[in-house]
Amino acid sequence: MDIFPTELGILTCLGLLAASLWIPYIAGAASANLPADAPDGFTRIANPLLHKPWVQRAYRAHLNLLEQLVPFALLVLLVDRVNGFSALTYWTAIAFFWLRVAHAVGYITGWAGFPIRPIIFTLGWVCCLLMGYAVFAARLA
Incomplete structure (x- = not known):
């Protein structure tokens, strides 16, 4: 058994x-006041900047x-490919994840404004760098 x-x-x-994070946006977009001449219940305001602030967020x-998941996922799969899983990874x-x-x-x-949100995003980027390091470290070992 693997x-x-x-x-x-x-x-x-x-x-x-990532597959579920669209739900808050759609819930907020669906609650927007649409023009009376909207053709159906699936009509959305085209410009996200016209939504309520929490819906924009x-x-x-x-x-x-999605911006950070794609590179992180690629790096995790590469670490798996080179058998590089370790305490670091x-x-x-x-x-x-957290x-x-x-x-x-x-x-x-809205509670994670400046500078908290950029710090969290940057720490996610550092995690990507660490996974990238693990790929190279496994290849050199």
């Missing part, structure tokens, strides 16, 4: 988070997660 590494489990959870939180994956949860919740609710 052991499923924690890093791949975290990657699965991040994928589920939900839109950006989803995009920000274990804790980096866990930290990245940073992304904190970023999304903080962004949507």
